[in-house]
Amino acid sequence: MDAPREFDPATLDGLDRGIVGIDGLWCPSCAAAVGRAMTAVPGVTRAQVSFAGGSAALAWEDGTDLGAVARKVSAMGYRLTAPETGGGMEGRIAAEMRRVAIRLAVAVVFGMWTMMLSILLYLNPDNIAAGATGRALALAAGATALPVVVWAGAPILLAGWRTARVGVPGMDSLVALGVTGAVAASFWSLSAGHSEVWFDTSVMLVTLLTLARLVEMATLRQSSRAIAALRAALPETARRIGADGTAREVLASSIRKGEVIRVAAGERVPLDGNLVTGDSSFDTSIMTGESAPREIIQGSAVEAGFVNLSRMIEIDVTAAVGARRIDLMGVDIATALHDRPEIHRLADRLARVIVPLAITLAVLTLVIGLVMDLSAEAAGLRALSVLIIACPCAVAIAAPVSHLAATGAAAASGIHFRTQAASESLGSVRRVLFDKTGTLTEGRPVLRDVHLRAGIERGRALALVAAAEHEVVHPVAQALREAGGGGLVATGSERFENGVSATVDGSDVLVGSRGFLVRNGIELPEEQHDTAGQTAVHMAVDGSWTAQFLLGDAVRPDATGTLSSLRETGIVLGMASGDAAVPCAHVGALVGLQAGEIWSDCTPEDKAALVEAGPGPTAFVGDGVNDTLAIVxxxxxxxxxxxxxxxxxxxxxxxxxxxxxxxxxxxAISRKARRVLRQNLVFSVAYNVLALGLAAFGTVPPLAAAGAMAASSLMVIANAGRLRAGAVKSETSEGEDEHSGAATSPGQRADAFTDESSTKKADA
Known part of the structure; x- marks a missing residue:
């Protein structure tokens, strides 16, 4: 892979935020330290560094010297680079994932033997732990644990030391304490001639945290693909118009603001700019989510990603590659992806309490034991018990096992929780906003009704309109073709603004808007039908009005019932759409939304602002590229x-x-997962507090402490298992209902929200 290019502050001129690459990061603590150093530079208001992504999301005030940021990072031994996007970023993350996967494989293979040997010592059949056999098993457990701790766990131990050294210990520090404490205690026990060892504790912690890091990077790799997908939607080349008026195809990245480009009908616009030739219609769905075309007049703005539907156009470029609106959306998305999930922040806060508490209590136990005239070995054993009890096995696995159980329960229903935070946070949302087109509706226009002149057969009218629209690149035309079939062939077809003229089966056919037919001298009947939320297309044959075709986006059959059920649980609902007010109001009324819960004509930025402005926590449900900013x-x-x-x-x-x-x-699944997680955390913390007190007073010997720790972890796992068991039972019940023909409405599904209404007070 080629070395990343040096960072050039000039590439961010005129902006107030951006993504920069960082070369040289090799642990999460490095990333945390670099982030703190960046925010110390005057004018920098935000610096969130991602170790897995090798990048930082920066925000700054006007006039900030970004060169000073680069110099500050360079002084720490790292280097700012141009950000990696698309394949470059994905390649870097994939390489790091391979390294973590190898470490995980080593941890699993060697750790498996450590766990088996430790279980034999815990079970102690025929009192083997007291003899030479027990000591041999303990030594073997230590030998198989060493590759796990020394090699697979090296990044965790180093990160834990660095974060603790700078005064901000996190989960790495908490796990590092447990690992080093268990290993040190085990070697001390072996040196004293005992067979009590706790290598299994260190192995379990290293394996779990390594697995969590692999999952985090897999999520980040998917995110890098999404950012690349935004850019992949745009053409890499553009036709630059030279001084002599000729158009030459060049790389879009070579075109600068003020130059003029040409875009043919049916092509996607590569750069933001103003339309300098005649009017044209555009498919703006990449930004609005709406498949219906939009008319843009000369002098108005067009954006990269729009599809030119009508005629050859010329555009005066106002934003080069990197400054286009879709590029800024990518920056906002990448910035949001650098935010640490709340579950991680909670774990870090918990670690900052437990780490100093455990160390302080262990030292106090040792000192008090010596003051009370206990032998050095007895006082050391008490302190050792405190450290073992403090090993955060139950605390560390409480969230991961709850997430895995929720993931399994959801997957059985075709739902995928892609992050640990999502499986827990979704159950706490108090507001859900929906996109309209493709989310609450089917997402494409379909023929809903036909009104005909007397004497015209429906099949004949559909065949004529399908033939006339045969060569038109347009969602409405496609819907008409699908409805009419392919029985007739048009000749002499000609496209106009808002319509098309063709000769079909010997007849002159005009198809288009009401205005198009009027301009061509066709007398149309007065509107007698409600067209709210629908697109009306008229057809005239041989100079006479013949038919009106009404097309619309059908509401999904389960939308109304689901929204009603969500409202009953106390969730605030809303719909944010890029479509116009009339169709939004029409769909909103069909699914039971009030006028104040509907926002129309929303840009991607508007949707994101709505998400952040209202009462939270908020979930956003969408399906298109224009929804990605609100999604993140x-x-x-x-x-x-x-x-x-x-x-x-x-x-x-x-x-x-x-x-x-x-x-x-x-x-509903997430709410159950939250209850299980709270139960696990309460139990884990209560166990640690109680056991630490008992260990400090010498009532829990080291071996019993290790057994209690293992038992607490098993209880956490068993409690989380109830989620998956409940899902299997639910799926079985559904299968029986379907087999017996029992019908339930979307709002009456037994597993949708049944017992969740009763959890409203508990979650509040």
Whole structure:
């Protein structure tokens, strides 16, 4: 892989935020230290560094010297670089994942033997622990644990030491304390001639944290693919118009602000700019999510990603590659991805309490024991028991095992929790915002009704309109073709603004908007039908009005019932759409939303602002590229069924099947997971506090402490297992209902929200 390019502050001129690469990071504590150093530079308001991504999300005030940031980082032994995106970033993360995966494999292979040998010592059949056999087993357990601790656990131990040294110990420090304490105690016990060892504790902690780091990097790799997908949606080349008026195809990245480019009909616009030729219609779905075309007049702005539908156009470029609106969306998305999940912050805060408490209590136990005239060995054993009890096995695995159980329960229903934070946070949301098109609706126009002139057969009208629209690149035209079939062939077809003219089966056919037919001298009947939320297309044959076709986006069948069930649980609902007010109001009324719960004409930035402005925690459910910014800004981002690749890659929760109803089921599963997690954490902390007190007074010997620690971990795992067991039972019940033909409405699904209404007070 080529070395990353040196960072050039000039590339961020005129901006107030951006992503920069950092070369040389080799542990999470390094990233934390670099982040603190960056925020110390005057003018830098935010610096969030990702070790796995090798990058930092920066925000700064106007006039800030970004060169000073680069010099500050360089003084620490690292180097700012141009950010890696797409394949470069994904390649770096993939390489790091391979290294972590190898460490995990070593931890599992060698740790398995350590655990087996330790179990034999705990069970102690025929009192083998007291003899030479027990000592041999203890030595063997230590030998198999060494590769796990020394090699697989080296990054964790180093990170724990560095974060503790600078005064901000995190989960790495907590785990490092448990690992070093267990290993040191085991070697001390072996040197004293005993067979009591605690190598299994160190192995378990290293394996669990290494697994968690691998999962975190896998999530980040998906996110890097999403950012690359935003750019992949745009053409890499553009036609630059030279001084002589000729167009030449060049790389889009070589075009600067003020130059003029040409875009043919059917092509995607590569750069932001103003339309300098005649009007044209555009597919703006990449930004609005709406498949209906939008008319843009000369002098108005067009954006990279729009599809030109009507005619050859010329654009005066106003934003080069890197400064386009879609590029800034990518920066905002990457910035949001650098935020640490709340579950990580909670673990770090817990670690900052437990680490100094455990060390202080162990030292006090040793000192008090010596003051009380206990022997050095007896006082040391008490202090050792305190350290073993403090090993955070139950605390460290409480969240991961709850997440794994919730993930398994959700996967059975086609729901994928892609992050640990999501499986816990979704159950706490108090507001859910939905995109409209493709989320609450099917996402594409379909023929809903046909009104005909007397004497015209429906089949004949559909065949004529399908033939006339045969060559039109347009979602509405595609819907008409699908409805009409391919029985007739058009000749002499000609496209106009808002319509098309063709000769079909010997007849002159005009298809288009009401205004298009009026301009061509066609007399149309007065509107007699409600067209709210629908697109009306008219057709005239041989100079006479013949038919009106009404197309609309159908509401998903489970949307109304699901939203009703969500509202009953106390969740605040809303819909944010890039579509116009009338169709939004129409769909909102169908799914039971009030006028104050509907936001129309929303840009991607508007949706993100709505997510952050209202009462939280908030979940956002969407399916398109235009939803990605809101997805990452929300406390929990949910990708609806059939979502775009970019949305799926960025979402915390992905609905693979089940439609809108699966959103309700995901919330119910998460609420159960939150209850289990709270139970596990309360039990784990209570166990540690009680056991630490007993160990300090010498009532818990080291071997019993190790056994109690193992028992607490097993209880945490067993409690989390109830989630998966409940899911299996639920799926079985559903299967029996379906087999027997029992029908339930979306709002009455037994597993959607049944007992969750009663948890409202508990979660509040």
């Amino acid at each position: 800004r929300a406390d929990v981002g949910i990708a609806a069924t059939d979502a775009s690749a970019a949305t799926i890659a960025l979402a915390d929760v992905v609905i693979a099947r089940g439609g809108v109803a699966a959103v309700g089921k995901a919330i």
